[in-house]
Amino acid sequence: MLEVNNLSKSYSNTPILKNVSLTLNSNRIHFIMGRNGSGKTTFIKCLLGLEHYEGTITYGGKVLExxxxxxxxxxxDIPLYNDLNGFQNIRLMLSDKKFFDKNYIAELGLLSDKKLKENIKNYSLGERKKLALIAAILNNPKYLIIDEISNGLDIETLETLREKLNVLRQNSLILATGHHFEFYESIIDELLVLNAGTLTYISDYRKGGDKLYEIYKQYIASGK
Ligand SMILES: Nc1ncnc2c1ncn2[C@@H]1O[C@H](COP(=O)(O)OP(=O)(O)OP(=O)(O)O)[C@@H](O)[C@H]1O
Known part of the structure; x- marks a missing residue:
């Protein structure tokens, strides 16, 4: 469980998040939608302690540290070491070195052994994302936070992402943001809308049978 209480964040006196309070539950995939610049990444940065903020954030009752x-x-924009190869970067992203498993990486089929032996500076954006996805899968984290990962991924990788998110959900609380509604529609459990600094749960959003873009239009484009 992830609990956010009265979270507020401003940049140079411009409020981005205003008194956000909500609880996210484990074993669910949450999706935040909002306009460009609405504060989705800022919210994630606060969750990760990468920004100063007012309010409290706890993970299963514990503080981030x-x-x-x-x-x-x-x-x-995945921070990777350009002069190290793919395998070396994956190792550095693991919370425990024992999660490193070359056979499983090969089984995933996301990046070839040859590619993983190349330095990261030769990787395309999609390949960098695939590398982070491999590390995420190996880590099997309790909390998985993904900001805009689906942009720029090819169809096969999106299929793997879909499949692996479904598996990771069994052990994780997953929070994703993005603009690729068609993809997220097929996997998410919970929908949140970020608009004018307010983050709102759309409960039972599937009930009405509306597509995400219809809900987007209803809550965001109309400025509700
Ligand atoms: N370090 C910063 N200093 C000042 N303003 C910032 C800073 N970081 C972000 N902002 C501003 O805060 C607002 C929210 O940015 P944020 O990146 O959180 O939006 P977003 O919802 O993730 O957007 P997108 O969908 O385009 O990725 C934007 O107007 C952005 O310009």
Missing amino acids: DVRKGIFAIFD
């Missing part, structure tokens, strides 16, 4: 090893985050 006590659960950090159980959290894995993937950002659009």
Whole structure:
């Protein structure tokens, strides 16, 4: 469980998040949608302690420092070591070296052995994302936070992502953001909308049978 209480964040007196309070549950995939610049990444940065904020954030009743090893985050701009190869970067992203398993990495089929032996500076954006995805799968984290990972991934990788998120959910609380509604529609359990600094749960959003873009239009484009 992840609990956020009265979270507020501003940049130079411009409020981005205003008194956000909510609880996210384990074994669920949560998806936050919102306009460009609405504060999705800022919210994630606060969760990860990468920004100062007002309010409290706890993970299963514990503070971030006590659960950090159980959290894995993937950002659009993935910080990797350019002069190290893929395997070396994966090792550095693992919370425990014993999770490193070359056979399983090969089984995943996301990146070839040849590619993983190359330095990261030769990797495309999609290949960098695949590398982070491999590390996420090996880590099997209790909390998985993914910011915009689906953009730029090919169809086969999206299929693997879908399949693996379904498996990871059995052990994790997953929080994703993005604009790729068609993809997220097929896997998410919970929908949240970020609009004008307020993060709102859309309960039972599937009930009405509306597609995500219809809900987006209803709650965001209309400025509700
Ligand atoms: N370090 C910073 N200093 C000042 N303003 C910032 C900083 N980081 C983000 N912002 C601003 O805060 C707002 C929210 O940015 P954020 O990256 O959280 O949006 P987002 O919802 O993730 O957008 P997108 O969908 O485009 O990725 C934007 O207006 C952005 O310009």
